[in-house]
Amino acid sequence: MAQKGSLLSVREDVRVLDATLRDGGLVNSFNFSDEFVKELYEANVKAGVDYMEFGYRASKELFDESKFGKWKFATDEDIRAIVGDNDTDLKISIMADVGRCDFRNDIKDRSESPVDLIRVACYIHQIPGAIEMIKYCKEKGYEVSCNIMAISKLQESDIAQALEMVCQAGPDCIYIVDSYGSLYPEQISRITEFYQNVTDKYGVALGIHAHNNQQLAFANTIEALKHGVSYLDATMSSMGRGAGNCAMELLLGFLKNPKYSFIPVLKFIETQIPKVKAEGSVWGYDVPYLLTGIMNQHPSAAIECVANKNTNYREFYEGLLDKD
Amino acid sequence: MAQKGSLLSVREDVRVLDATLRDGGLVNSFNFSDEFVKELYEANVKAGVDYMEFGYRASKELFDESKFGKWKFATDEDIRAIVGDNDTDLKISIMADVGRCDFRNDIKDRSESPVDLIRVACYIHQIPGAIEMIKYCKEKGYEVSCNIMAISKLQESDIAQALEMVCQAGPDCIYIVDSYGSLYPEQISRITEFYQNVTDKYGVALGIHAHNNQQLAFANTIEALKHGVSYLDATMSSMGRGAGNCAMELLLGFLKNPKYSFIPVLKFIETQIPKVKAEGSVWGYDVPYLLTGIMNQHPSAAIECVANKNTNYREFYEGLLDKD
Numbered sequence: 001m002a003q004k005g006s007l008l009s010v011r012e013d014v015r016v017l018d019a020t021l022r023d024g025g026l027v028n029s030f031n032f033s034d035e036f037v038k039e040l041y042e043a044n045v046k047a048g049v050d051y052m053e054f055g056y057r058a059s060k061e062l063f064d065e066s067k068f069g070k071w072k073f074a075t076d077e078d079i080r081a082i083v084g085d086n087d088t089d090l091k092i093s094i095m096a097d098v099g100r101c102d103f104r105n106d107i108k109d110r111s112e113s114p115v116d117l118i119r120v121a122c123y124i125h126q127i128p129g130a131i132e133m134i135k136y137c138k139e140k141g142y143e144v145s146c147n148i149m150a151i152s153k154l155q156e157s158d159i160a161q162a163l164e165m166v167c168q169a170g171p172d173c174i175y176i177v178d179s180y181g182s183l184y185p186e187q188i189s190r191i192t193e194f195y196q197n198v199t200d201k202y203g204v205a206l207g208i209h210a211h212n213n214q215q216l217a218f219a220n221t222i223e224a225l226k227h228g229v230s231y232l233d234a235t236m237s238s239m240g241r242g243a244g245n246c247a248m249e250l251l252l253g254f255l256k257n258p259k260y261s262f263i264p265v266l267k268f269i270e271t272q273i274p275k276v277k278a279e280g281s282v283w284g285y286d287v288p289y290l291l292t293g294i295m296n297q298h299p300s301a302a303i304e305c306v307a308n309k310n311t312n313y314r315e316f317y318e319g320l321l322d323k324d
Numbered sequence: 325m326a327q328k329g330s331l332l333s334v335r336e337d338v339r340v341l342d343a344t345l346r347d348g349g350l351v352n353s354f355n356f357s358d359e360f361v362k363e364l365y366e367a368n369v370k371a372g373v374d375y376m377e378f379g380y381r382a383s384k385e386l387f388d389e390s391k392f393g394k395w396k397f398a399t400d401e402d403i404r405a406i407v408g409d410n411d412t413d414l415k416i417s418i419m420a421d422v423g424r425c426d427f428r429n430d431i432k433d434r435s436e437s438p439v440d441l442i443r444v445a446c447y448i449h450q451i452p453g454a455i456e457m458i459k460y461c462k463e464k465g466y467e468v469s470c471n472i473m474a475i476s477k478l479q480e481s482d483i484a485q486a487l488e489m490v491c492q493a494g495p496d497c498i499y500i501v502d503s504y505g506s507l508y509p510e511q512i513s514r515i516t517e518f519y520q521n522v523t524d525k526y527g528v529a530l531g532i533h534a535h536n537n538q539q540l541a542f543a544n545t546i547e548a549l550k551h552g553v554s555y556l557d558a559t560m561s562s563m564g565r566g567a568g569n570c571a572m573e574l575l576l577g578f579l580k581n582p583k584y585s586f587i588p589v590l591k592f593i594e595t596q597i598p599k600v601k602a603e604g605s606v607w608g609y610d611v612p613y614l615l616t617g618i619m620n621q622h623p624s625a626a627i628e629c630v631a632n633k634n635t636n637y638r639e640f641y642e643g644l645l646d647k648d
Binding site: 007184185186187212214215216217218219222223226247249250253254263266267269270274285287290294311312313314317 | 331508509510511536538539540541542543546547550571573574577578587590591593594598609611614618635636637638641
């Protein structure tokens, strides 16, 4: 397939999205200090990052507020307390899960909100719910993406149908999401082409959200980029569920657009990441994540295994075989 | 370029080489316990690994024996003490650096040695020395590879000339070596084709030795594999200089040939790797290695930075800029 751009050139369509608070929040139940969030915002602004995701906008009807930090709910008010009028080039995103977001009550008109982009996340059986939310958010004036999760378990004919349905709802972007960190670059290349067969017809951009179970989050991200994917998710020091995500420092070290600078990212990693680690947050490549990745399974068992400091990898693997 | 094999198929030309003692020895000055080495040998045999590298055959005239463990010198006798007659399918390799190996004295006839493969490592200015050693080792009956190091700093016209010269000396294999962990998969793909333009004419196989500075050791290894590279270096739990190498557990988890099993590798990682870590050995991805990787520089400064627990990444990066 055709390559877009080269290792030396700038691709003007590229958008880097920092998902540290959102995917990283899955590690520490969204209990970030205000200092962490402010420093992250400053780092992203200075680094030329295009979007910063402040968390989920989860329903307070559904989730117990006392059990999570505020970025599980990422209200407009809490975001405003960090960004003020956000008089910067950095755009703000939130993620809204189908079935977990009370969007008609909790998502106001864009003119009243600091948020620019709403990322609607769903499983394939929730596509009609996603379409409803995409249309709602577009009508409210937001940029909208649709993140169809766990695609490595799906049949391509189903994905093709879902992509057509979603594209007709008019999102700006659809994400390729490797929820289980099970995909290899060769598959990412194929999947990108497969998605483009639909999204190109509708002028919908593509994004990539990768996990590092097999140390491929960065490799898969730049593989997708090479084939024309524009929206690239990354997190500081890879902070994210389980094995984590594509590291921002790797991605900005790779991109050639001089608008990006990884120096503010280095500063953030120096000063802030050791604190969340000291508070007990654990993420990053480890054998149990590799094993769920290879088995194309949800990382929950691996997260438990790592949390329990269980290093009986063979027994753990045997357990995964039983679940297949 | 054409792809060889697919994600589901077996490539009969593939040879997996465990370089844990050799590249990992750079981390702990080759001070491995005999138990570690024996368990590693057993694990490799059971895992179906094709070659196990026992270390360097460094000159005892040049290097002080008291400063290194025995695998810096990897004598036939020391190897025999582990493998006996090596009545297995696992072949034995050693690395011999041009200018650091007293090969006329220290490399006997293959019929008298447990070693099967000698890997001649050199920088490009040492090609005539490498040719002399390749011819010598071939005459002694060994399989021979040539590992031209630090190619990311070289001009392609020089590499092309070196490849012609080396191929004419008749090695079995030439390795693509990303000494600084600076190469991206897209470059690996290009370099593979570039090497093949010469090696295919001579029927010489290709190998890949990758480093993990940018979390790309595994990705680069399977990218090279996809384009026809046959000899794949890996180490247990990535153990190797600086950011380490392609992890054996990732590689065997990927390869589809049923002769490979990663269960013995998991056992080895469970039981032996924690011990070497407890003894103070440090390796694996960290920001300073990323920075030397991006800068295409030798990892020595990063190794010092990590050893000193210096996390002032910006200052470290500034220092690298001055060396460029």
